[in-house]
Amino acid sequence: MDYIIQAIVSFFASVCFGVIFNAPFRKLLYCGVVGMISWLIYFMLTDVYSFDVIHASFASALFVGICAHMLAKRLRVPMMIFNVSGIIPLVPGGTSYNAMRSLMENNFTMGVQHSARVFMIAGAIAMGIVFAEVLIQVTRNMIAKRKKRLGQNPL
Amino acid sequence: MDYNERTEFAIDCFLLAGRIMMESGAETYRVEDTMIRMAHSQGMMSAQSYVTPTGIIFSLGRTQPTRITSIPNRVTNLHRISLVNTISRKLTSSIITLEEAYDELKKIEKKNYMLPNYVQILAAAIASGCFLIMFQGIWQDFVPAMIAGGLGYWVLLLVTDVTKVKFFSEFIASVAVGVVAALAVQLGVGQQIDTIIIGSVMPLVPGVIITIAIRDLMAGHFTSGLARGIEALLTAFAIGSGIALALTIL
Numbered sequence: 001m002d003y004i005i006q007a008i009v010s011f012f013a014s015v016c017f018g019v020i021f022n023a024p025f026r027k028l029l030y031c032g033v034v035g036m037i038s039w040l041i042y043f044m045l046t047d048v049y050s051f052d053v054i055h056a057s058f059a060s061a062l063f064v065g066i067c068a069h070m071l072a073k074r075l076r077v078p079m080m081i082f083n084v085s086g087i088i089p090l091v092p093g094g095t096s097y098n099a100m101r102s103l104m105e106n107n108f109t110m111g112v113q114h115s116a117r118v119f120m121i122a123g124a125i126a127m128g129i130v131f132a133e134v135l136i137q138v139t140r141n142m143i144a145k146r147k148k149r150l151g152q153n154p155l
Numbered sequence: 156m157d158y159n160e161r162t163e164f165a166i167d168c169f170l171l172a173g174r175i176m177m178e179s180g181a182e183t184y185r186v187e188d189t190m191i192r193m194a195h196s197q198g199m200m201s202a203q204s205y206v207t208p209t210g211i212i213f214s215l216g217r218t219q220p221t222r223i224t225s226i227p228n229r230v231t232n233l234h235r236i237s238l239v240n241t242i243s244r245k246l247t248s249s250i251i252t253l254e255e256a257y258d259e260l261k262k263i264e265k266k267n268y269m270l271p272n273y274v275q276i277l278a279a280a281i282a283s284g285c286f287l288i289m290f291q292g293i294w295q296d297f298v299p300a301m302i303a304g305g306l307g308y309w310v311l312l313l314v315t316d317v318t319k320v321k322f323f324s325e326f327i328a329s330v331a332v333g334v335v336a337a338l339a340v341q342l343g344v345g346q347q348i349d350t351i352i353i354g355s356v357m358p359l360v361p362g363v364i365i366t367i368a369i370r371d372l373m374a375g376h377f378t379s380g381l382a383r384g385i386e387a388l389l390t391a392f393a394i395g396s397g398i399a400l401a402l403t404i405l
Contacts, residue, residue, distance in 0.1 A: 009285040016282035020308075020358055022269050023233040039289065078240045080181060081233045084363055091362025094290055094353040100395020118365070126369035 003040065010039035010089050017088045023081050030071055031085030038064045039089035053117075057090050058124040064090075065132020083129060092121040162199070163220060166213060168257045169193050170224045173204065173211045175264055176239050180231040180364075183208070183371050183379040189243045193256075196247040208382045228319070229386075231363065234268045272312055279358040280305030287354030296351050299339035304355035307332035311359065325359055325393040332356055333401025341405070352398060359394055361387035 014035025018028045038060040045056035064086030072079040099114030169190045176186045186206045190213060194202035201216035208229060214221035239260070246256045269275070283304025284297045292300070310331040314324035336352045339345035364387040372380030 006289065009288040013282050013285035013289065016278035016285070017358075018233075019270060019278035020275055020282070021231045021233050021363075022235075024237050025234075076241075076244070077237045078181070078185070078233075080185070080236060084231070084233065087363065087366055089289060091360075091366060093286075093357045093360040093362045096360055096362065096365070096391050097353055097356055097394065097398070100391050101398060104395045104399035122362075122365040122369050125366050126373055129366075129370060130373050 003043070006043050007036050007040055011036040014039075014085045014088050018085050021084060023085060024077065027075065027077060027081055030075070031082060034064060034067050034071070034082050034086040035089050037067070038086045042090055054120050054124045057121050058128045060090055061087060061125040061128025062132050063128075065129040066136065068129075069132065069136050087125050087129070090121075090125055092118045095121065162215065164257070165194070165197050165199065165253055166215065166220060166222050168253055168260065169202075169204075170211060170213055170222060171257070171260045171264060172239050172243060173206060173213070174224050174226055175260065176236055177206065177208065177211065177226050178229055179233070179235040179239075180229055180367070181236045182367055182374070183376040184374045186211075189240070192247050193243050196249070197253060206376075207378045208386070228321075230267075232267065232269070235263055238263050238268075272309075275312070276305050276309045279308035282358055283307075283355040285354075286357045287350055290350055290353055292350035292354060293346060296345045296347060296354075299336065299345035300351045300354040303332045303335040303339070303351060304358055306335055307355055308358050322389055322393045325390055326397045328359055329356060329394040329397030330401045332359075333398040334405060337402060337405040356394055356398070359390075361390040364390070 015032040018031040045051040068082035103111035205212040280301040284301040287300040311328035368383035
């Protein structure tokens with residue numbers, strides 16, 4: 001039950017952010033689905049397998065990167081549309097708010113702690129997306145090479 | 156059009172495409188890539204572009220012209236990025252000519268393609284409520300978070316129309332969010348003030364900008380990464396101080 005609720009709210013959150021960032025109207029559904037699955041992966045990893053937030057963010061972002069690449073190829077739109085809506089549920093908005101709030105209240109120890117966390121999470125998300133790109137490039141190169149080799153000496 | 160005029164026109168076209176993409180918040184490396192591809196498709200093989208979030212330098216090499224353009228403001232607008240992308244794809248596969256591409260880009264430059272304000276405000280409100288639930292909030296706080304988030308976004312749009320200082324409009328918007336959240340808790344409508352505030356500042360916080368900044372840094376665009384990082388930091392600072400102010404006065 002919990003998962004169903006989380007799935008629904010993350011879907012709507014991603015779609016609504018798609019509207020705020022003015023994603024192309026016909027792609028909003030895909031944006032919502034990517035965001036939903038990425039949040040479900042994150043939620044499951046942190047909730048059931050008690051992963052650290054940073055590791056879970058990386059795993060979700062990796063998924064988002066791969067998904068975004070495939071969707072972008074298929075629908076012929078820039079990858080960024082799906083990247084942005086996919087990482088929306090993961091971005092450390094709450095943590096960065098906490099960081100600023102602590103700093104404003106002269107609580108520097110907590111402020112620095114939260115800021116470091118924001119940086120780590122954002123770094124993990126960016127790393128996930130970059131790794132996905134590299135992964136896809138490498139597999140594509142491998143497939144192209146194999147096709148070439150098969151084409152040269154057909155049996 | 157003679158040769159020189161044509162190169163100038165082509166550079167105009169590439170710079171316009173780059174500027175629209177950068178104004179709409181595209182990643183730096185993608186903007187450079189798009190501009191270079193467009194140039195290659197026109198037979199300008201030694202083209203170089205240097206893109207930062209505040210300006211673009213584009214050169215055709217040696218004795219050829221070099222031009223710059225500045226980018227005064229940036230708003231995330233994925234639809235415009237997508238439109239420019241389509242045009243550059245058509246241009247590189249020679250479906251349209253340079254002149255047609257320029258005309259289309261001019262059209263995109265004038266329009267911002269945003270949905271009407273009330274739709275955006277509604278979206279911000281729903282997103283705030285949804286984020287509240289995602290951050291383990293309770294359903295009782297759903298409506299206060301929606302109101303605070305929607306109102307905050309509305310104030311942001313209003314103040315952005317009046318002043319061009321982004322920092323100021325984010326500050327006022329987060330003051331509004333803080334006031335609504337504090338009032339809701341004081342009147343007994345809401346329960347947990349922290350989750351309400353976190354949920355309803357989500358449409359304002361620069362989470363995506365931070366991530367794109369680090370993405371730029373990883374791609375080797377250190378200038379862009381740092382510039383965007385500072386932009387995100389300023390925004391976060393505005394929101395933090397706005398909320399702190401609201402909670403102090405109430």
